[in-house]
Amino acid sequence: MSTAAPSAQPASSQAASGKGLAAYCRGVTKHYGSGSNQVLALRGIDLEIPAGKLTMLVGPSGCGKTTLISVIAGILDRDAGECSVFGRDFSAMGQRERTRYRGENIGFVFQQFNLLPTLNAAENVAVPLMILGEGRAAAVAKGKEYLAQVGLGDRWKSLPSQLSGGQQQRVAIARALVHSPRLIVCDEPTSALDHETGGRVMALLKDVALKNDRALVIVTHDARIFSYADQIAKMDDGRVDQVITGSGITAEARGH
Amino acid sequence: MIGVAIKMIVGDKLKYFGLIAGIAFASLLVIQQASILVGLTHQTGAFIRDTNQFDLWVMDPQIRFSQDTIPLTDGTLPRVRGIEGVEWAVPMYQGFLRARLPDGTRQTVILVGLDDATLIGGPPEMARGQFESLREDKALIIDEDSRLQKFRFKQAGTGALDVGDTFDINDTEMKVTGTFKSSKSFFWEPTVYTTYSRAIRVAPRERKMMNYVLVKLKPGADRVAVASAIEAATGAKARTSDEFIKITADYILKETGILVNFAMAVGLGFIVGALVSGQMLYNFTVDNLRFYGTLKAMGASNLRLVGMVLTQSLLVGLIGFGIGLGAGTVLGEVVGKAGLAFLMPWWIPAFGGAAILGTCILAGAISLVRVIRLEPAIVFKGA
Ligand SMILES: Nc1ncnc2c1ncn2[C@@H]1O[C@H](COP(=O)(O)OP(=O)(O)OP(=O)(O)O)[C@@H](O)[C@H]1O
Ligand SMILES: [Mg+2]
Secondary structure (H helix, E strand, O other), rough: OOOOOOOOOOOOHHHHHOOEEEEEEEEEEEEEHHHHOOOEEEEEEEEEEOOOOOOEEOOOOOOOHHHHHHHHHOOOOOOOOEEEEOEOOOHHOOHHHHHHHHHEEEEEEOOOOOOOOOOOOHHHHHHHHOOOOOHHHHHHHHHHHHHOOHHHHHHHOHHHHOOOOHHHHHHHHHHHHOOOOOOEEEEEEOOOHHHHHHHHHHHHHHHHOOOEEEEEEEOOOHHHHHOOOOOOEEOOOOOEEEEEEEHHHHHHHHHH | HHHHHHHHHOOOOOHHOOOOEEEEEEEEHHHHHHHHHHHHHHHHHHHHHHOOOOEEEEEEEOOOOOOOOOOOOOHHHHHEEEEEEEEEEEEEEEEEEEOOOOOOEEEEEEEEEEOOOOOOOOOOOOEEEOOHHHHOEEEEEEEHHHHHHHOOOOOOOOOOOOOOOOEEEEEEEEEEEEEEEOOOOOOOOOEEEEEEHHHHHHHOOOOOOOEEEEEOOOOOOOOHOOOOHHHHHOOOOEEEEHHHHHHHHHHHHHHHHHHHHHHHHHHHHHHHHHHHHHHHHHHHHHHHHHHHHHHOOEEEEEEEHHHHHHHHHHHHHHHHHHHHHHHHHHHHHHHOOOOOOOOOOOOHHHHHHHHHHHHHHHHHHHHHHHHHHHHHHHHHHOO
């Protein structure tokens, strides 16, 4: 089976309807530990992540959501199965190439923000550009631009400790976008925030992240943000049970 | 990313200053103790250094250091003079004698008698008066520092012994006709110079009185060959000033335990400093693992992270060592002015710096194992 290019999409509902596929998984498995401590975190994942859309991964704690986006984002090796991001398979790359590919194509938003505490907001946003080799001054200038886009243009000098949780997450979103990655993965981006702030962060993510046909994958427990999704993949015990789209999402959001 | 690495550590004020203080303190200890040891070692050779104009000291083979005062057998001087390659040879007397200042203050002195005709073997520079004044009746020269410190009247007296004053050595009246500039000496007793014949008269009578024969080689003569010829002919030992300085230093350092004590101080300072700073540096990296993981996830290669951690190690190492070196130099300047031993040749900061920076880099390198092994997937784990 070919995994060479986005055009080699398996015929599926989403792919057929949309502009293209950002990533897909076929029969992906992953275990942790060994012997009696072994945990099968992913038991054969089939999932398609369309470009230009917001995909949510939901499911009970321990069902494998974080493990799955780690595999998709190329920061964790799978055991078996197929997985491709924009037609490339992380497992087929060497360590250096994989790191580079990740730096160029993937943006991260974390539950705990993970901003460097001694860098100011603009410098934090500039880090991915500096990793890719851009000069410091140019990177920080671009960092300020992106901060303005998330509504923090006047706070670029602030250290993370001087910002509220919602503001820190906005800085983190600017950081995830600054180098124009094509896939953005977020693990529980709103769970450290109150409901209202979480809603604003989601609106922002959806607004800025989906521009230019980017794909957005968000892991969440938070039913109150389901309504922002274009597709919801419901996971349980290492499998994707159900993919909900369209009017199903409204029902799902209301159901909780 | 080097800029990011520097900001990471500099921005963490508490850890940053803690690290620098630790490294600075360790550097200061190492540099200061080593410099005092070198200074003390240097001071043991003061008497030998304060002589000039000749090439070899001929002495009793049992002599272990420059204040050992074991006399040579009669006939050594003429025998040395008869050896091929010797331009001239002159006698020197050296003895510990009791002096009594005009007010009754007692002071043991090292009386050195110089060859009457040539005055060879005397100190190189006078502070006051003329060196040749030694030829006057009862003449004696004392060193300027001792004059001000050790030759002070203690009993109802006023001030220090001065040029023109007379005092007794072994109940014989001597007159201070000048003062010389001396190197700071490890030995306590002040050295005073007079002529050989006068020294022999002043000193208690013994069968053998000559402690050294000072030898000048003929131009072009082979020093080693002449030295062994002297040794064969006299049974004495012939040493250059450098050799004599070395056996003196070795003997004093070993015999007094100074070497062991200072080596331990340097070693302990280094070990404590290295452990504390190394531990702090290691912890700094480990405390930041979450952020290194984030950088890794965002595409930073291991090589990049190695560069960042080593930059941080070098930065605090260099600044800490710089401060320690600066403080050590200032401290040395102060204690040096107070007359204490302190000598910092280039190799002390060089080796000290290499050791301190090496330790910092080692600590960074050990912590790097954790960074390199780090799974970027930890970034999604809870705080
Ligand atoms: N590093 C690890 N070592 C061992 N087991 C792990 C590790 N990471 C995750 N697991 C296990 O793998 C399973 C899936 O974990 P994962 O973190 O992907 O779940 P999750 O759906 O993200 O859960 P949550 O909603 O609580 O974040 C769990 O049973 C978990 O205990
Ligand atoms: Mg999780």
